[in-house]
Amino acid sequence: MLEPPRPTDAELAILRVLRRRGASTVKDAHEELARSSPTGYTTTLKQLQIMAEKGLVTRNESQRAHLYVARCPEEQTQTQLVGDLLDRAFDGSAARLVQRALSSRPASPEELAEIRQWLDQLEGETK
Amino acid sequence: MLEPPRPTDAELAILRVLRRRGASTVKDAHEELARSSPTGYTTTLKQLQIMAEKGLVTRNESQRAHLYVARCPEEQTQTQLVGDLLDRAFDGSAARLVQRALSSRPASPEELAEIRQWLDQLEGETK
């Protein structure tokens, strides 16, 4: 279990829900998911079972309705996905990726300020 | 041909080669690809055929050895992929994505300066 493969689209959607709700039964997770994209109950169940096998979520079986929890923090998932994209499509250039991100979505002044703060912090470390 | 689905891993690898080499025969593209991940000649051929169907590459059949060219500029692919990732895993927050990108790969001071330049330019536009 060294290299977690990157989560698929459906898996990311489920992780989003689990992180927002905390420990959830299949029923609860499914109801939330079905709001944005209607799908069968057993579909969500199957996804969660697979994700448990993969180690993306942990399962508490002490109750009849099992409880699922996201296993890794959102930060880790995000860092992994970004690093992956960096390698696959940006030749490792973080600067280029940032450029594309900012041109893809017009960021608010607040966001720009936040980013600037990050740059300050990083440059401070380098010195 | 409204919404091009995001390119798969294999497709991205091929687009990388085509953009570096320019118009290429299957043979040439395959030889370059096989260096990093050994695979059969017909595999590359099939990929290029599928990509031609999808419109990711164009094919010049005037010579016996067809010539393939990447159809969309790298910039467009990158913008699309980043926008996609933004939606799927970052709740649309470009600032968060930038943060993760910078913590995922230690960026060089030059890159940081480049990013800072971009921020200046964007803020200038807003005013």
Next chain:
DNA sequence: ACTTGTCAACGAAGAGTTTCGTAGATGGCG
């Protein structure tokens, strides 16, 4: 006990991706 509702488990189907073996077309060369 019987029925009903809720739940996990299982299996399978359909789509998309990736790989490759084989066949068919073409051009050059003896």
Next chain:
DNA sequence: CGCCATCTACGAAACTCTTCGTTGACAAGT
């Protein structure tokens, strides 16, 4: 012409992802 190398075309197999129908277990109510 007939042989050989090269290249595309075709089809199928293996794999993953996603979805869902069905089954069986279990608990609560009648």
